[in-house]
Amino acid sequence: METLAWIVVIAMLLGQYFAGTADYFLSIENPRPLDDNITIITIYGWGFATESSRTHTAELAGQGFADVRMFATRRQVLVSLFTAGFVRPVSIAWRGNAGQHPLGEA
């Protein structure tokens, strides 16, 4: 019984670890991306400390996003697991859009 409980706990932890590194990706149609930028946002205290002081601003005024990707590296997931989720760093990768021009006349 105890062994089974351990197996379940380990499976849950491993599952959290792998799922933590999963990659959430959101893109506009025809992204035409500019260079990749990565910002790491760390959330403390299970989300209680996520107020505006920790909101990041991407320097993209007038351009818009081509795509946004959210993921945690293996190291970031380990930090989260070992602090029981108190420190939860995530990486947000985003790319600006190169702009869409109509077909012009030469």
Add this chain to the structure above:
Amino acid sequence: MATAHIVELEGRREWENYHRTGTSHLKKRYGLRSGDGGRGRDDIAQAASEVQKWLLAAKEEGVPVRPVGGAWSLSNIQLVQNGWMLNTRRFNRCFRLAGHDFARPGSVDPGAFMLIEGGVQVDEVNDKLQEIERSLVTTGASNGQTFPGACATGTHGSVLTAGGIQQHVRAVQIVTPGGIYWIEPSAGLMSDDFIRETGSAPVRDDDAFAAALVAVGSLGIVTAMVIESVPRYLVRPWLKLIDFARDDVETLERGDFRAFSEKHGLKGHDPYFVMVITTPYRPWGGKAVARILYQFPYHSRYEHVEPGKLGAGYDAQSMMAWALRQFPWARGQILQLIMRLGVGKGITEERYGTWGETLESSRPTADSFSAALFCDRARLVHTLEALCTAFSRAGGSTAVTLRFVKGGYGLLSPARWENSVAIDCDGPGGEGTLRAYRKMLDALERQGIEHTLHWGKINNLTPARVAANYGDDLSRWRAVRDRLLPDPADRRLFATEELRAFGLAD
């Protein structure tokens, strides 16, 4: 109305390319931007003049420069150290041409041509052509490169009758500190007035044109191109896990693609595109993924589906990236298995799309490995066997993809045989894979197996190897470079460590 201009994006910083295979320690990073209206020729003339001023300023400062397109090349040829980088991706307008823009208006269909700016991505070209009911003949497997960046390395797909993407190019505008050149074949294409209005001096010369088609970023900054397209068409994809036998490789070696397709694909049709993904430890005698495309006349009564449903992303590089994102720990045979399982039922039901609809832009994957070797199709069995034996013996476990490309279209096109095959090795990065690949290349060299390597992917090129591969064509390319960049200081402006390693820069 804003005209084309260059903006300083940031000062001293480190910059990484798309797949993080290399870092530039930059003094400054700039962006070239399109104007927001007006005629194409005026935008291009303005941009070329701005680029020339920028080059002269760099020359005065004594810093090397580098234009960067999609930044997709894994060979780091878009890096520059202690220099200035010019990001071109916001210089991205496309324009229709009119009959009177051409030297011989009666003899061309102006609707077949398009003027594109130097930072336009392949995806954008596909969309704009679609708008005017036209299409490219071929591209690489994904569409996020810029057109000039893709041409710079001879980017190719696997359309059986086509060469690299540069086969669409009919004229190139190149800017150096000493001039703004409009390069065309000696027969000429555009009218003198048009060329003058783009702010360029005409260079109608077959060697200069052939050198500019695959310039490996070494002849100056490409600010515009005229490309020729074909009427739009539909393709029907066929994607399947097949039993891949030695006989099949022999069939491909003979170029009997119809027979290959009859056995593994849609019966009764000539294939337009054939690609096979196998493994180095069992190149034949096991399972492989075959992607075949069939061409059909365009009609509007087809159901539009997402690129993925047309087989986009089923190239080894994208599949490997997908597999690694889902299972970051996977390597070797396990990774290959996951990739093959990813093919699932494949695509055999009737679906159609235009060429552009079959492509999508891949997502960046750090630590990926991608290399491509070109050989004579007539030696495919021998080369594939030697490559796979040496690679797997050295511990290489990437996917191995066969793609078919026509030779020519540029003095430095790596597809040097009339019928060339590109053998790609795509997989997770790491020292082990790199070492195994290099060992494999050494083994091929020792065995005297003729091959060339992709300029934009992992390679072991040295000036001596490049000279041996390209021979007289390299001398002709150098002669053109010395004509366009006669001042050694101008040549040094475009010299980087990577290009020196190829013997293309002093």
